[in-house]
Amino acid sequence: MLPRHHDPIVAVATAPGRGAVGIVRVSGRDLVPLIGAVCGRALAPRQATYLPFADADGAAIDQGLAIHFPAPHSYTGEDVLELQAHGGPVVLQLLLARCLEAGRDIGLRIAEPGEFTERAYLNDKLDLAQAEAVSDLIEASTEAAARSASRSLAGGFSSEIHTLRDRLMTLRMLVEATLDFPEEEIDFLEKADARGQLERIAAQLDAVLDRARQGALLREGIKVVIAGQPNVGKSSLLNALAGAELAIVTPIPGTTRDKVSETIQIEGVPVHVIDTAGLRETDDEVERIGIERTWAEIERADALVFLHDLTRLGEPAYDAADAAIAKRLPTTLSAGARLVPVFSKCDLAPPPAGAAGIAVSTRTGAGLETLRRRLLELAGWHASPEGVFIARTRHVQALRRTRDHLALAAAQADSAEPALDLLAEELRLAQICLGEITGEFTPDDLLGEIFSRFCIGK
Template identity: 55%
Template sequence: MMTRKLPIIAVATAQGKAGVGVVRISGQNLQPIASSLFQKKLSPRQANLLTLCDEHGEAIDQLIAIYFAGPASFTGEDVLELQCHGGPQLLELVIKRCLELGKNEGLVIAEPGEFTLRAYLNNKIDLTQAEAIADLIDAQSEAAVRGAARSLQGAFSDDINNLIEEITQLRILVESTLDFPEEEIEFLENAQARQRLAAVKEKLQALRAGAKQGKILRDGIQLVLAGAPNVGKSSLLNRLAGEEVAIVTPIAGTTRDRVKESIAVDGVPMHIIDTAGLRETSDIVEAKGIERSWDAIRLADMVIFLTDAQVGNQEDALKAQILKELPPKCAVLEVVNKADLLPESPKLPSDQALLISAKTGVGIDRLKQKILEIVGWDGPQEGTILARRRHLDCIERAAEHIEKSEQFAANGNNSLELFAEELSLAQKHLGEITGKLLPDDLLGKIFSQFCIGK
């Protein structure tokens, strides 16, 4: 995938029936393929109403063909776009006919993400913009759509590149001083290196904060409802989802497998998992569900530990067991349910615990806001971009090296080599975000997650 130069073809629109389906071809020189398909030379950027015929001369479809001559195209190569009627079987026939007539030119089915990969390799977009295409397709809220669109337009890349440029200028000053050790110049004072380094650190902190918000907006929150049987986990899921997605009965052990539902709160996707009640059981099916519940807890971003207001604080052992199984930095929110069954508010297990009624809806809005508060969501803001885990990791590693460079800067000219090295490492990690310094195997992994036709 990373090296092949053959022309590629795929359906660029989603699966299923539609009024229009688009077939896209990309390659170094597509005029021979276009001529074979329609027996005419296509002029660039002109829509042509044409008929594609099979090997017997019978019409397959009347379609619109548009030819884009490289490098003025999405991929930077020649691109032929066929806008057909959107029947799945019809599109298969169009693909089959194109492969037959493009056999001599080596036309092959595209791999996942190969069109966008070629756009990246041909310098039409950088890696963050390429990832933004997939994020735009997968966006689950209006805020996520707008954030992905800003990344696609280059807002995130500009922030990264501007920061890299500032580090580059600082490195030039440091390494120039290393080249002329005989010059007794107090570099750090004359070049205002400390002030420039402080400015870089401040911008990097702002970038990290924005990336954290962007990751929440892109990935959402993996929220697990955990607790003993019959505390109201399924009722809470139904209340949050706004519909009956889980079965609710007074019988303990009704939920025997994970039930997952996605909602959006203030534009943030929440992937809520209702788990089987955690208890000792001899029922094989229920035990399997409880095992899956523990698996879900171990992968959670946040766990809501639900208790019954009528029972009181009798589940400390279960809570302690859940805390042992949690991944690093996973938050736990204690929620006391069934407030509607008590004449007055019970004593809560902690100051952070919330009292709700999944049945009546009391406290649900506060619960949603508390979830967002705990995960660090500051609300939709102007200029928010989407970010991935790898982006955040790169920014955090760069920040660590900037922190170290500050320590060496404090030693004056005695530690300039180490100062320069830390700046170089910070620059390297930031360059990985836009793909300037990324190995091919990681590139292949990133683009393999795209859908075919993109």
């Protein structure tokens, strides 16, 4: 561990602001002297004790609960002291300053973001996937995301990864044993059922990857941009999807001059919907800037709802403008990979015969449910009967790299003259990719990036 990981640390563990209760948390080695200075007495392990918190002169800063968790039976695996006081910011800052003063001789310092959880990981209280789930549970924006993060924190995701790793290690052991003893002339591929083992591992990996992709959607959501010409109903559609009057709706073209964003839930998946300025030629400088921002949002969209006004279809100028917008769309959108054509105001005019798209009415609600389902399908969402676990983009990428290495290993196993050394190497690389998820093979710079995104005190 780096030298800083041996320093005792302290932080306010509750959110900034006023509340009924606030917590100051300390973690380090041998906190008994600090406990005596702040609490005025020794504390029974893992028992809440009501007492005054004393300043350097012995006067009470506040009265509250103190709990001592001796190592290794604590969140971080070190000695941990939690002081639960009244939740005023002045009280908590006084208590924090008192801890720093009392802990000066042992080098107590303010904790960095995520450092308590980082120490839990370094002291084998959590693996890296579980540590990340702590942050994901705190930041969950939907009930489904919170439940999935809780499953990952409890070890559901890690257990799946460990099972895959153990099966890979067993297969590696057989392959490498054959390499070490070629004189035995063992027909390894048939007697060890290498092909069958690889197929079963690959099938299990695909199942885990599918659930991880679902978990990544629950964590990160999907970004949906609503775009089209002015007055086609973009703001009305945002309001209808959100169930609230978020964007101003008027018959005046160019009302929306900057993006309006709202996060909604569809089957527990966060959907970040962005209403944008209408796309048209304009001499208005403010509106022109808004249109440039619209195109920037379209480039970054996971899905684009391209809105067409049914009451204006057939007008030469309108149709020409729609065609010009479609021609400028990014290739991935114009090819249909992330494009959702939607026809608005279907309560006033019917959609054209044979048109590919979803007809909606924000006034009657027609077609809105179909649009919601289409957005989820586009994101790749489907409900898993076994439940999903929260996952991050890096987890999904690591699983995909694992699958690539297994495919190369299978190609070696299926060849007429398999090279067992290459087969063994692909299995080793696959195991390393899995280890990146749980932290067995993780560089320090990645750890720093992961834990720096946590809140202070966690």
